[in-house]
Amino acid sequence: xxxxxxxxxxxxxxxxxxxxxxxxxxxxxxxxxxxxxxxxxxxxxxxxxxxxxxxxxxxxxxxxxxxxxxxxxxxxxxxxxxxxxxxxxxxxxxxxxxxxxxxxxxxxxxxxxxxxxxxxxxxxxxxxxxxxxxxxxxxxxxxxxxxxxxxxxxxxxxxxxxxxxxxxxxxxxxxxxxxxxxxxxxxxxxxxxx
Numbered sequence: 147x148x149x150x151x152x153x154x155x156x157x158x159x160x161x162x163x164x165x166x167x168x169x170x171x172x173x174x175x176x177x178x179x180x181x182x183x184x185x186x187x188x189x190x191x192x193x194x195x196x197x198x199x200x201x202x203x204x205x206x207x208x209x210x211x212x213x214x215x216x217x218x219x220x221x222x223x224x225x226x227x228x229x230x231x232x233x234x235x236x237x238x239x240x241x242x243x244x245x246x247x248x249x250x251x252x253x254x255x256x257x258x259x260x261x262x263x264x265x266x267x268x269x270x271x272x273x274x275x276x277x278x279x280x281x282x283x284x285x286x287x288x289x290x291x292x293x294x295x296x297x298x299x300x301x302x303x304x305x306x307x308x309x310x311x312x313x314x315x316x317x318x319x320x321x322x323x324x325x326x327x328x329x330x331x332x333x334x335x336x337x338x339x340x
Contacts (some may be wrong), residue, residue: 149244151215152254152315154201158211162201163191163256165211169234176269177231179290204232204241207322212236215245217252223225224259230272235267236272246275251308 154162160335166174166187174182182190184246194216195202204213212231220226228249232241253261265272267285276283 213241
């Protein structure tokens with residue numbers, strides 16, 4: 147099954163908020179490196195700059211945001227930092243890897259030379275994705291890990307692939323929205339005839 151990720155915009159801010167608030171406390175600690183309050187998570191979501199950064203999401207059939215990748219671009223230093231989260235119940239389906247690959251392609255297409263991740267060394271899913279993606283991982287004594295990947299310059303195939311992925315993901319969301327709408331109408335009609 148292909149996992150499709152869509153580039154998100156400012157109109158997705160509330161869906162992002164719901165995604166992060168749905169993460170269990172341990173997942174929040176692993177994603178952000180420490181425990182965060184609801185207020186801190188809200189502040190994080192409010193500060194995401196969709197013009198400068200890239201945020202990608204994977205939606206389920208009910209249009210719930212199940213996986214998120216936040217790529218903080220730093221063009222001045224030719225670098226980008228990546229953070230990924232996937233809701234429980236949606237893991238081990240390739241969502242994290244698909245988000246990583248999408249973010250990597252986007253970074254390449256924006257002439258970023260270094261992609262890095264900072265996480266707790268105990269964050270095994272991220273450590274696994276980093277290792278299988280060819281990132282160099284260094285674990286510090288404090289239980290933290292840094293991973294980086296040197297990116298090759300973009301080529302026409304990479305640019306075209308990202309464009310196609312975005313269009314297919316948009317079509318996928320439109321189809322899910324149509325199906326969900328039809329399902330809701332059918333349920334409403336069934337309720338009126340009962």
